[in-house]
Amino acid sequence: MSNSKPLKIIAIMAQKGGVGKTTLSTNLAIAAAQAGHRVAILDMDDQRSAEYWAVLRQRSGQAQSAFPTVRGEVPSMLDRAISEIRHDGHDLLFIDTAPNAARAAKAIATAADFILIPTKPGALDIRSIEETMEIADFYGKPAAVVLNDAPTNSNLAEQAAQFIADVHKYPLAEEVICNRVAFSKAIGSGLGVLELEPSGKAADEIRGLYDWLARTAGLNKTNSGRKAA
Numbered sequence: 001m002s003n004s005k006p007l008k009i010i011a012i013m014a015q016k017g018g019v020g021k022t023t024l025s026t027n028l029a030i031a032a033a034q035a036g037h038r039v040a041i042l043d044m045d046d047q048r049s050a051e052y053w054a055v056l057r058q059r060s061g062q063a064q065s066a067f068p069t070v071r072g073e074v075p076s077m078l079d080r081a082i083s084e085i086r087h088d089g090h091d092l093l094f095i096d097t098a099p100n101a102a103r104a105a106k107a108i109a110t111a112a113d114f115i116l117i118p119t120k121p122g123a124l125d126i127r128s129i130e131e132t133m134e135i136a137d138f139y140g141k142p143a144a145v146v147l148n149d150a151p152t153n154s155n156l157a158e159q160a161a162q163f164i165a166d167v168h169k170y171p172l173a174e175e176v177i178c179n180r181v182a183f184s185k186a187i188g189s190g191l192g193v194l195e196l197e198p199s200g201k202a203a204d205e206i207r208g209l210y211d212w213l214a215r216t217a218g219l220n221k222t223n224s225g226r227k228a229a
């Protein structure tokens with residue numbers, strides 16, 4: 001049966017590999033599921049890391065939600081996949097993307113309501129934000145940068161945030177995601193850090209990032225299936 005709830009689409013895009021696209025897609029999807037969303041992840045990277053995470057998730061006894069639904073897809077089937085995800089009653093979709101996928105990036109930007117661009121805080125990483133921002137601008141989509149994998153023992157992230165705001169004038173997520181072992185452990189267990197270590201620092205950061213995203217991208221909370229903690 002079709003469901004008339006609008007589907008919000010958040011694309012997690014970066015032209016660089018290894019900056020945390022899959023880490024943030026999976027962890028934000030768990031945060032959204034915990035907030036009561038019927039959430040899906042569309043894995044557009046042919047490495048299929050998010051899909052692999054979902055296989056691990058099915059085998060894990062610790063997953064606390066049936067969501068997110070995770071589906072691998074090829075760029076030429078994007079529109080069809082989105083309409084099936086909508087038809088299946090999902091109200092929120094994260095698109096986990098491949099690096100260096102210029103053509104697919106345009107199709108994804110067209111479909112997206114909001115584009116989140118993860119970067120590590122290094123100068124060479126920050127440099128590659130520009131290409132993704134240009135795609136977002138060209139398609140008139142709101143976008144923001146999120147600093148990921150920031151070292152906890154230096155002020156590199158602060159410097160990077162200042163540089164991104166002053167030089168590039170790009171909007172930045174309020175929350176910085178630090179380099180934390182929990183992120184690697186969670187990915188390898190098919191979980192989100194909110195499930196693996198709910199009272200840890202990584203979980204706090206993901207909660208902060210999700211709350212910021214919900215406010216910024218206008219993700220309406222649903223209360224279906226929400227339980228008091």
Ligand SMILES: Nc1ncnc2c1ncn2[C@@H]1O[C@H](COP(=O)(O)OP(=O)(O)O)[C@@H](O)[C@H]1O
Nearest residue numbers: 017018019020021022023149178179180183184
């Ligand atoms: N904040 C973080 N703390 C620790 N490890 C991280 C963090 N973000 C990403 N990683 C690790 O870095 C690697 C690349 O992350 P991934 O999310 O797969 O990047 P992408 O999808 O952009 O290629 C993975 O091994 C992941 O576990």
Ligand SMILES: [Mg+2]
Nearest residue numbers: 021022045049
């Ligand atoms: Mg990835």
